Amino acid sequence: MTEYPVGATETTARVVEALAAGGETGVTELAEEIGLSKASAHNHLVTLQRLGVVVSEDGRYRLGLRFLDVGTTVRDRLPAYRAAREELTGLAESAGETVGLVVAEHGSAVYAAVRRPERNDRRVQTGSRLPLHATASGKALLSARSPEAVASYVEETTLAARTDRTIQTASALRAELRSVADRGLAFDRGEAFEGVRGVAAPVRAEGEAVAALTVVGPAARLSGKRLEEDLTGLVLSAAKRVELTLAE
Amino acid sequence: MTEYPVGATETTARVVEALAAGGETGVTELAEEIGLSKASAHNHLVTLQRLGVVVSEDGRYRLGLRFLDVGTTVRDRLPAYRAAREELTGLAESAGETVGLVVAEHGSAVYAAVRRPERNDRRVQTGSRLPLHATASGKALLSARSPEAVASYVEETTLAARTDRTIQTASALRAELRSVADRGLAFDRGEAFEGVRGVAAPVRAEGEAVAALTVVGPAARLSGKRLEEDLTGLVLSAAKRVELTLAE
DNA sequence: TCTACCTGTTCGGTAACAGTGAACGAGTCG
DNA sequence: CGACTCGTTCACTGTTACCGAACAGGTAGA
Incomplete structure (x- = not known):
């Protein structure tokens, strides 16, 4: 064959x-x-x-533009997207940073939707794909998976590095995912792009993480209390609300 | 073959x-x-x-979601979209209605982008396709074409009807397009969807209409002075600004 | 538990056809 | 006017896309 x-x-x-x-x-x-x-x-x-x-x-x-047609149709069918749509715009406003809804697909973190208060940064846009282990949202999605599923992910992707901060060993990933699962929160400190940070919270439905809400932006603005308390709180509560909407 | x-x-x-x-x-x-x-x-x-x-x-x-990826990539390459992106959000706010950027493709009016203040209406979304002759934006796009090009469009599509208000004869379309060209403006009064109206202005570059800016909404709200003066004015001036941006 | 009946998947065989290389027409530059 | 381009068309042929049938794996019902 x-x-x-x-x-x-x-x-x-x-x-x-x-x-x-x-x-x-x-x-x-x-x-x-x-x-x-x-x-x-x-x-x-x-x-x-x-x-x-x-x-x-x-x-x-x-x-x-046919692909745009099919693409939006597919996205509109995602329950997580329908549930998060309004929450996303609210989050973008209150956070004052670029926010996104991310789902896992073929071992990548895919931005299903992006709301960006500032138009400058084109690195993250709707449809963008990044490794799961190199982004806050990806780690949030991975954190809900079984150890075997994570192991097979590691095997498939070999944890390719994007920056020198990218997690590159299976054990480091396991440890990170444990802490993510504990806190229900994931951080990205320049692991996908140099100088870009992010926070993400999983959106869970029936035990599975079907999506992740994330806030991303330049390290200069995403640091200290603002990142670790303010934005973190906003993402967490937004994700909780989406989960409630999703559960009906 | x-x-x-x-x-x-x-x-x-x-x-x-x-x-x-x-x-x-x-x-x-x-x-x-x-x-x-x-x-x-x-x-x-x-x-x-x-x-x-x-x-x-x-x-x-x-x-x-792969299609979403290529779809947004393709859209981001459209000069008209890049030029209109910010203007669109502004127009959506000032108009208080659903607005869109429409381009012609394969004889259809395609919504390259949609900004919607109200989330209820899913009839018009990014990627939607409608006949050129049945929408304000489509007529705006057609109005800049040569008579021969319009004639071949008529031949290809046979002016399929969507409602009983849809333009269905070649002569009616010619007359309508003449008035559209004169005013630099097109209206849609329930020609694509029953009870849905719209205004559109072409975005011209080097003599061609590369796109159209449009406002659409329920007939109940889009009527009288608001439609024919307020929204019309907003769409026209927005289109002009996009043209200026487009010309550099 | 066994049977019957759904699935999704695999397996040869064959007629259709995807891909090639070369020729054709139409611009364009010097 | 020739000497390049380009996009398009044309016959040929080895590949392969498609079919029908068999296989595997799960579920429903008796």
Whole structure:
């Protein structure tokens, strides 16, 4: 068996990925980029265009907004998102920092929604993916998992480092997760991005952590009492409220 | 030549579409829904899962948030969106109604962004698609096109009706677009949804209408002076400001 | 416990087709 | 006007996407 049962779909995915990364492109350029014949690249582009995923303008191709459509539809189906939507805006206002709702997917922490009072920072945006072990929200999500589940996560990801503060050993992660589980709170002190800190609280439903609420921002502003008491309190109480809404 | 050069990709698209419409599903159910053998449906699902697009949980499959990722990436690349982002929130506040940034794609008006002061209405959300001729924003976008381009649009879409107020003849559309072009403004009076009205102004760049700013809401609130003077003025001036930002 | 019947998954076989390389038309630059 | 580009089309062929059937694993009911 090969890697992917349907090879052509994998090729299409490579095309889409290249378009997502590089923006507008021509056929030849794309074909070279993903190592495909010009004819085949053209076939995929035409197919995607007919499907309404790609738009073409005088010989150049780029992705359309179809993905946005599907993406928001999927997100709107998440119970955690529906329950947290209003709470998020409230949290963003009271915290005065960028806040997000994060869910775990394929071993990554995915920002399902972001509310940002300041527009400067594009490092965290809706759809962003970061390693679970390198973010406050990710650790909050991991903290509710069984030791075996955490062990298999460690095995799969090998705890890739993003900064020199990123947790890189299984034992350090276990210890951290224990303290996170105890406090119902996780911190990120420059573990995903240099100089970026965060707090996160899990949103639990039926024993599982289905999502995490998080506040992130520059270390300069997120420190001392503000981080460890004020923001922490806000995130915790917001998460509790979301849990209540979620439980009906 | 068939309809789609790459048949397998079209099949995958059918799978994704079914998942987007129906939410979580099993293999057998999906196979029946899209008229595919169980084995083939399974192959596609496994492929999509390996690609990180689909997540599976004890035998059931659903779409993940990958689409949200690429969707926001694509949107963030739109110059019109970057220019209008802040203006949108301002407009939402001053108008006190749901506002949106709309672009044309494949003959549809697509909401690239939505700011909604009230959360009740889910008919218009980010990624929503509506016919160009049935919405204020769509007509604003069409109004800048050449007569030939409009004619080919009419031919492609046959001006499908959504309500009994929807413009359904080519001559009526031409007349409407002329008045829209003259005033730099378009209205929607229940043409897309019964009881929903809207105003829109095109955002022009180099002669083309690259996007449209729109305010939408219930007819009960959008009428008389408020619609025709207050909101109209707000949308117009906001669009002008976006145009200025866009021109650098 | 056994049976019957759901699932999801795996397994050959074959006809369709995804991918190739080369040729074609249409711009564009020198 | 030639010599490049580019996007698109065309036949060919080895691959493979799809099918039908068998397999595995769980649940419901008697």
